[in-house]
Amino acid sequence: MRVVELVVPDESAEAASDRLWTAGASGIEERSGDGVTALRTVLAADDDVSRSRLGPLPVGWILQFVDVDDAPAETWRDFARPIIVNDDLMIRPAWLVDNTEVGNRTVIDIDPAGSFGLGDHPTTRLSADAVWRSVRAGDRVLDVGCGSGVLSIIAVERGASTVVAIDVAEAAREATIANARRHRVADRIDASCTPLAVIGDGFDVVIANILAPTLVSLAADLRRVLSPTGRLIISGILSGHHDHVLDALAPLEVVRSDELDAWACVELTARTPDFSAG
Ligand SMILES: C[S@@+](CC[C@H](N)C(=O)[O-])C[C@H]1O[C@@H](n2cnc3c(N)ncnc32)[C@H](O)[C@@H]1O
CATH class of the missing domain: 3.40.50.150 (Vaccinia Virus protein VP39)
Known part of the structure; x- marks a missing residue:
């Protein structure tokens, strides 16, 4: 699988994440170290299509394409967490059995598979x-x-x-x-x-x-x-x-x-x- 990787200064990680969501990401894996954050996602099979969806990038952001096995490409699932929407509603990754903070909330268990909508995007x-x-x-x-x-x-x-x-x-x-x-x-x-x-x-x-x-x-x-x-x-x-x-x-x-x-x-x-x- 072809993965898009954006490497940005830590302070730009949120902006880079927004850029990837806007470009059509359905899940993002983030790793930090030495002052930089690497954000990985899957956008399109063709690098040029991924590049054009991302548009021009700020100076200092590095865009690279990495071939990975399917299994590591799914590691974003390990980072997924339940989202408390309000006092009555929670959206939870379907593969998590985590009842902390559920309380009286209605829980919506979601597996976005290849689509957008895990619940974590603002x-x-x-x-x-x-x-x-x-x-x-x-x-x-x-x-x-x-x-x-x-x-x-x-x-x-x-x-x-x-x-x-x-x-x-x-x-x-x-x-x-x-x-x-x-x-x-x-x-x-x-x-x-x-x-x-x-x-x-x-x-x-x-x-x-x-x-x-x-x-x-x-x-x-x-x-x-x-x-x-x-x-x-x-x-x-x-x-x-x-x-x-x-x-x-x-x-x-x-x-x-x-x-x-x-x-x-x-x-x-x-x-x-x-x-x-x-
Ligand atoms: C930001 S996602 C929202 C997904 C989900 N409703 C949520 O709120 O998490 C936008 C969705 O709109 C779809 N989309 C884009 N253009 C569309 C169009 N013209 N008609 C219908 N769906 C469209 C995309 O494929 C994508 O699944």
């Missing part, structure tokens, strides 16, 4: 909290860019009657089905690679944790699929650098905005409904 954490707060019993939910299916499963846990989960990546469709089966909710999640453009309308909650350029290109369809009183949850956008995404989604109005580690999650509606109940 945008997934922010979106997970927004889905937990927004979905009501009986809601019809659409998860655009479902990745591992983590947000779809949370929506079902909150009582969604059905979740339509779509993604351009076949690996994401497969991971969503596998994770939904693990949670015994596969009958309520319809996972496919159907393009958003041909999805029907009337969804009570629409989730889209996708990078800003894609959100802009999907904006008209995101507005169209939302019911008149529905809520759109977007993430994958950087704090303070997403006005162009909100402009593309107008006349939807922002009703809530949260930030974590330089990433943002914004909730929008066509008109302001009463979310105070429940």
Whole structure:
């Protein structure tokens, strides 16, 4: 397996990690020593494709490509830890049996396999909290860019009657089905690679944790699929650098905005409904 390795000064490790997530990493292995951090992930089979997804790198960052056996490439799994989303919700790597800090929380066990959505990325954490707060019993939910299916499963846990989960990546469709089966909710999640453009309308909650350029290109369809009183949850956008995404989604109005580690999650509606109940 061909692995991308970024070697950066320790103080740049978080920025380098964000760059790899943004380029499509589904898990990152980090090792530090002698003032530098090496971050490894798998992006694409072709080095040039990986390089172009990463874009120009700051001076002092070293990009290299390493061939490794499949087994070491899976070592990111050893570094995965449960993520406490809020007082009521935890996302846990499916291969960990770790009940510390579970308390009364609902636990979502996830194996992202070859997709994005282990729960450790700030945008997934922010979106997970927004889905937990927004979905009501009986809601019809659409998860655009479902990745591992983590947000779809949370929506079902909150009582969604059905979740339509779509993604351009076949690996994401497969991971969503596998994770939904693990949670015994596969009958309520319809996972496919159907393009958003041909999805029907009337969804009570629409989730889209996708990078800003894609959100802009999907904006008209995101507005169209939302019911008149529905809520759109977007993430994958950087704090303070997403006005162009909100402009593309107008006349939807922002009703809530949260930030974590330089990433943002914004909730929008066509008109302001009463979310105070429940
Ligand atoms: C940041 S991941 C989010 C995964 C998961 N929903 C989460 O929150 O952890 C974005 C996902 O969007 C998918 N994606 C990118 N462009 C898309 C598009 N135009 N339509 C549907 N899915 C798309 C990617 O394949 C990827 O799985």
